[in-house]
Amino acid sequence: MSFFRRNRxxxxxxxxxxxxxxxxxYHTERFPVLQAGSVPDVDMTTWDFVIDGLVERRVAWKWSDIEQMPSSEVAADIHCVTKWSKFDTRWxxxxxxxxxxxITPKPEATHVMINAYHGFTANLPIEDFLRPGNLFAHTYEDDALTLEHGFPLRLVVPHLYFWKSVKWVRGFTLMDADAPGFWERNGYHMYGDPFSEQRYWGDS
Incomplete structure (x- = not known):
């Protein structure tokens, strides 16, 4: 019996x-840390969260603004393109x-590009971005996010492969068409549905 069948x-x-x-x-209880390159040096005195692109007015918030915003909690299964899945994670x-x-989006906006440190980006259709339960998370399992897992903010979009749940988020840009983000330019699927195994270029 293969490893994957034994795991199931x-x-x-x-x-x-x-x-x-x-x-x-395969299912795991661990939470592996994966990224391209080094963990960023985050200076909270200069950190901001910017929403731009196809909006009526560009927005920029400091961390103190984010701290005043309402929070919600979600429990979700997460699925990494490298084949591990972790169940019931709490954010x-x-x-x-x-x-x-x-914000006031312009009517032609159809997609967003998530922007993060080191030039990391990820594209999402607006309907996926706004799916109920999606968060810009600052807390994982009752503790503040660690730097390795995305401090100070990580997007959590659990219905797609976890590279779409971008770490070290700095904001997002509204667009009138789809465009590849960092990993999408480097071989990953433009959408990334784990139940359809949309891992890489050419996957249906």
């Missing part, structure tokens, strides 16, 4: 529905929908 069988023995696990994934942060309500 173990979920059944634990009373966990194996259908929660997308094809080609707390500012709902994406709340930030969206603070």
């Amino acid at each position: 069988a173990n979920l059944e023995r634990l009373g966990i529905d194996p259908d929660r696990l997308p094809p080609g994934q 707390k942060g500012v709902p994406v929908s709340y930030l969206w309500d603070q």
Whole structure:
């Protein structure tokens, strides 16, 4: 029996529905730390969160502004393109929908580009970005995010592969068409549905 089949069988023995696990994934209790390059040096005295592009007015918030915003909590399964999945992760942060309500998007806006330190970016259709439960998280499992996991803010979009849940977020840009982000330019799928195994260029 292959590693992946044994992993799924173990979920059944634990009373966990194996259908929660997308094809080609294995379940783990660990939370691996993965990124391209080094962890950024985050200076909170100069940190800001900028919303620009196809909006009526560019917005820039400091960390003190983010701290005053309402927070919500979500529990979600997460699925990394490198084939690990972790169930029931708990996050707390500012709902994406709340930030969206603070801006006036132009009617031609259809997509967003998430912007982060080191030039990391990720593209999302607006309907996926605004999906209920999506957060700009500052807390994981009751503790402030560590730098390795995205401090001070990490986007959490759990219905897509986890590279879309960008670490070290600095804001987002509204666009009138789809465009590849950092990983999408380097071979990853433009959308990234884990249950359709949309990992790389050419995956349906």
